[in-house]
Amino acid sequence: MHDVHMRWSDMDAYRHVNNTAYLTYLEQARVAMFFDRFVSFADGTVIAKHEITYLRPVIYHPEPLRIEAWVDTIRGASFVVHYEVLDEGVVAARASTQCVTVDFAHDRPRRLTDEEREVLRGFADEPASAR
Template sequence: MTRFVHEVHMRWSDMDAYRHINNTAYLAYLEQARVAMFFHRNEGFSSGTVIRRHEIDYIRPIVYHPEPLRLELWVDTIRGASFVVHYEVLDGDRVAARASTTCVTIDFDADAPRRLSDEERAILRGFADEPA
């Protein structure tokens, strides 16, 4: 499967005193795209996920403009109770940031991680990046 693509509109208030999009806004952009990806194919997750870790490499600053940013997402490192979502944030045709989020599947009733089901693993593999 090709990467999942989602467009995110910046808000004027995302810009900081240095006249570029503040680093904290990126987490919201990543969340919007990740949620869209899972609602795109949500037919098998029996419970929720929590975020264990975010990593972001800022490549170039983004200055506010009305056109949306393009986020490309894919999944890898599928383990017993976790997986990693990777992102590229594109401003036009230029990569502005690369990021990853480690997600852990959780049983909210037991307040503990739970193993991914075979069906969930299949869904996640459907979001794998195409080999280069």
Template sequence: MARFVHEVHMRWSDMDAYRHVNNTAYLAYLEQGRVAMFFDRFESFSSGTVIARHEISYLRPVVYHPTPLRLEMWVEDVRAASFEVHYEVFDGDAVAARAMTKCVTMDFDANRPRRLEPSEREALRGYADVDGR
């Protein structure tokens, strides 16, 4: 499968005093993409996944406009109880940011990480970046 693509709309309130989209707004954009990629499609992820880490590299400022930003997303580094989601955030044709989120599958009753289920591993395999961009 190629990268998962999702569009996110900016809000006027996402801009800060420096007249560009604030860096914290990107966390919401990434979350919207992850929800569309996993949680709307696979129930097991939505019932037991937490975020362990975010990394974002801001490559250029984005100023609000009505055209949505395009997120291209893929999965890397699948382990026993975790995986990484990688992102490129496009403003038009330009990459505005690159990011990574480390997700950990959890057993909330036991309050500890749980191993990925075979169906989850299969879903993650479908999001490997075969384009290699």
């Protein structure tokens, strides 16, 4: 779980949080989840794909949004992070991000290490709304 604060500038002309702001919210949750805590992910992970399903509009308010995040589909050089964006306890969006580990020195994907796999398995879970 991670809380993210909306910015007034995240709203668009329709007076709700713009769809592009969600990518920033997801990034904040993902970085807090493991990139801030496990240097190997921060030193060599890129984003291959995002998918977001918007379920209801979010109107700016000072309370943070809650991001529930979990990992699955751990493969040789990639994994998927899933999210639920909760606005005052109600799911406003569901999303996923495919992350690929990369060897930047050789500019190609690299296999996940055993340690990285163990870290990712620690985040294998399901959303709170499914429990």
